[in-house]
Amino acid sequence: MMNHSSVAAAFDSLLKDTGIVLKTSTLEVAKYSEQRSLHLSAIAGQPGFDQALAAEVRNVAQFAGIEAAQAGDQTDALTISRIFGLIFGVLAAGA
Amino acid sequence: MTTALRRRAPLLFLLLAACLCLAAACTGNAARQTMTLPAMRTAWAAIKVEATREATFTQDANGLAAIEQADAAITAGTATAIAAAPWQPVDALAAADIQRRVDLAEIGPGVAESLREELRLFAQSRSTFARHP
Numbered sequence: 001m002m003n004h005s006s007v008a009a010a011f012d013s014l015l016k017d018t019g020i021v022l023k024t025s026t027l028e029v030a031k032y033s034e035q036r037s038l039h040l041s042a043i044a045g046q047p048g049f050d051q052a053l054a055a056e057v058r059n060v061a062q063f064a065g066i067e068a069a070q071a072g073d074q075t076d077a078l079t080i081s082r083i084f085g086l087i088f089g090v091l092a093a094g095a
Numbered sequence: 096m097t098t099a100l101r102r103r104a105p106l107l108f109l110l111l112a113a114c115l116c117l118a119a120a121c122t123g124n125a126a127r128q129t130m131t132l133p134a135m136r137t138a139w140a141a142i143k144v145e146a147t148r149e150a151t152f153t154q155d156a157n158g159l160a161a162i163e164q165a166d167a168a169i170t171a172g173t174a175t176a177i178a179a180a181p182w183q184p185v186d187a188l189a190a191a192d193i194q195r196r197v198d199l200a201e202i203g204p205g206v207a208e209s210l211r212e213e214l215r216l217f218a219q220s221r222s223t224f225a226r227h228p
Contacts, residue, residue, distance in 0.1 A: 039205065046203025048196070055141065055209040061134040062216040
């Protein structure tokens with residue numbers, strides 16, 4: 001399980017790299033990610049677990065209220081993929 | 096992480112990435128791009144499936160009509176359209192679908208909690224987006 005500060009640092013690094021700003025602080029996002037990751041760990045093996053994992057990735061993204069400060073469709077598509085990839089990695093590392 | 100999860104993780108991620116790229120492509124050429132709407136659109140794709148399944152199961156024509164209106168609002172992606180859509184019946188249908196699938200043991204209670212969390216956050220995102228698109 002990654003701790004709050006390392007998850008927050010990973011988010012900070014990606015945000016700095018992409019110019020993305022969050023409505024919620026990276027520490028809050030990291031805490032929420034850890035909370036949802038613990039939930040996934042607790043329900044592993046339940047019927048429909050795949051659906052829970054996919055839902056939790058979307059939940060972290062919605063919680064973050066991600067708001068881009070840059071323009072350009074292609075950049076945004078790549079950036080979105082990178083953000084969700086990081087979220088997936090954080091959740092999967094905990095689960 | 097479970098073995099099953101390890102095996103399926105790459106496929107799940109690819110599916111998510113594909114959905115997100117599609118959602119991002121729908122955001123258009125606005126000078127200031129936001130990722131709040133793509134995140135909402137990705138959540139809506141899942142919630143729409145739940146609500147539609149329940150409306151079809153219960154033969155709820157009004158519910159299906161409400162889902163269509165909600166879908167049009169998300170596609171339009173404007174604060175006005177999203178604020179005006181009939182979300183209450185859509186939310187109720189999605190919640191009923193989750194509970195029905197728990198009752199049928201198709202999904203576990205913990206999985207249902209994740210899906211209900213998605214409904215809660217989606218309602219919150221709608222409200223936030225309607226005020227600050």
